[in-house]
Amino acid sequence: MKCTQCNMGKYNQKKTPYIFLGETIGVFDALVCNHCGETLFESAASDKIEAEVKNKGLWGLRARTKVSEVGNSIDVRIPKNLVQFLSLKKGQEVIIEPIDKNKLQLIVN
Numbered sequence: 001m002k003c004t005q006c007n008m009g010k011y012n013q014k015k016t017p018y019i020f021l022g023e024t025i026g027v028f029d030a031l032v033c034n035h036c037g038e039t040l041f042e043s044a045a046s047d048k049i050e051a052e053v054k055n056k057g058l059w060g061l062r063a064r065t066k067v068s069e070v071g072n073s074i075d076v077r078i079p080k081n082l083v084q085f086l087s088l089k090k091g092q093e094v095i096i097e098p099i100d101k102n103k104l105q106l107i108v109n
């Protein structure tokens with residue numbers, strides 16, 4: 001089967017590590033392009049990956065939150081599971097920077 005990404009290489013079946021949010025979730029069956037490295041995890045692997053991501057508490061870290069006003073500044077609440085994942089502590093200094101007009105990046109030192 002020709003690679004759908006580069007249209008030059010072909011896929012080989014290969015045990016491939018799946019990394020999510022910087023953590024290795026496991027090694028799973030995947031098709032990997034021998035030219036560009038495009039990786040397609042098989043559907044049975046996808047189910048195992050989802051289960052393991054949930055098991056590691058990494059599922060659902062994307063959240064909707066509200067902006068509120070505190071004095072002259074704006075406050076954005078970060079949900080508890082995200083606070084734990086980032087190991088944020090009260091009073092800790094972080095860096096925030098805009099990525100574009102719709103995205104804000106928070107960097108934990």
Ligand SMILES: [Zn+2]
Nearest residue numbers: 003006033036
């Ligand atoms: Zn390719």
